Amino acid sequence: MVLAEGDSWFAHPTEWNILYHLSDQGGYSIRRLASIGHTLRDMVREAPGRVPQFVRQLERPVPWELMLFSGGGNDLLGDRLPDMLRHRREVSRGWRGLIRDEVVDAELASIRRAYERVIFRTAEQRPECEILAHGYDHPHPRDRGAALFWGRLTVTGPWMHPVMAGEKGIRDGEIRYKLARELIDRLNRTLRELSKSHARFHHVDLRGTLSSVRQWKDEIHPKSAGFRRMARTFRRAMDAVIEGRSA
Numbered sequence: 001m002v003l004a005e006g007d008s009w010f011a012h013p014t015e016w017n018i019l020y021h022l023s024d025q026g027g028y029s030i031r032r033l034a035s036i037g038h039t040l041r042d043m044v045r046e047a048p049g050r051v052p053q054f055v056r057q058l059e060r061p062v063p064w065e066l067m068l069f070s071g072g073g074n075d076l077l078g079d080r081l082p083d084m085l086r087h088r089r090e091v092s093r094g095w096r097g098l099i100r101d102e103v104v105d106a107e108l109a110s111i112r113r114a115y116e117r118v119i120f121r122t123a124e125q126r127p128e129c130e131i132l133a134h135g136y137d138h139p140h141p142r143d144r145g146a147a148l149f150w151g152r153l154t155v156t157g158p159w160m161h162p163v164m165a166g167e168k169g170i171r172d173g174e175i176r177y178k179l180a181r182e183l184i185d186r187l188n189r190t191l192r193e194l195s196k197s198h199a200r201f202h203h204v205d206l207r208g209t210l211s212s213v214r215q216w217k218d219e220i221h222p223k224s225a226g227f228r229r230m231a232r233t234f235r236r237a238m239d240a241v242i243e244g245r246s247a
Helices: 018-025 042-043 051-059 073-077 100-127 160-167 173-197 224-244
Strands: 002-006 031-032 068-070 132-133 146-149 153-156 201-204
Touching: 002 051, 018 031, 018 146, 018 224, 042 073, 042 100, 051 100, 068 100, 068 224, 073 100, 073 173, 100 132, 100 173, 132 224, 160 173, 173 201
Parallel strands: 002 031, 002 068, 068 132, 132 201
Antiparallel strands: 146 153
């Protein structure tokens, strides 16, 4: 029994996302909670009268063995992205100086606290449940949004390209890619560090799964074939966790 909370990588409506491919592979019964556009902050937020949906599910009399999480990408590459980058004219040489490390570090610390909240709430309700979370693959900032179908065809995004190329004057596509890659690498390092300090939290590393920009549907979403490759990585990690528990 698997509980899955997350963003569009678990809930993309026009491509077969990771969860669809996992379900298609069989062997696991997956309860899907994911929604497109969700931030990790939204997923864990608690307030008077508001309990996160993953917590409500954990409280049900269901023998949850695994919980999958896809979160942090919208937090890192969304509304806060303009604050994380300097304008190109402010940096005379190199590209790393374009990153405002203090802002990125603060956002990553917030993401870490959110995942620690997931870990705490899961241990509180289902101490035997293992958590698997991924840190995405390296996206390609470009002028291509996502076509979604919600009763009618709508287009959302792009997200990074307007900020980098427009607002921040970063015209070089290679530099934009390096910046996005660095941010995703830092997110993965954060998750890897969490996995070292929490035995039931597992980092699923999807970096390098997609080797070409042609495997991406838009700036931040793989095509169905790309999601399928990622689902295979997830499946191997899930199987390894289950096998490790029974060893």
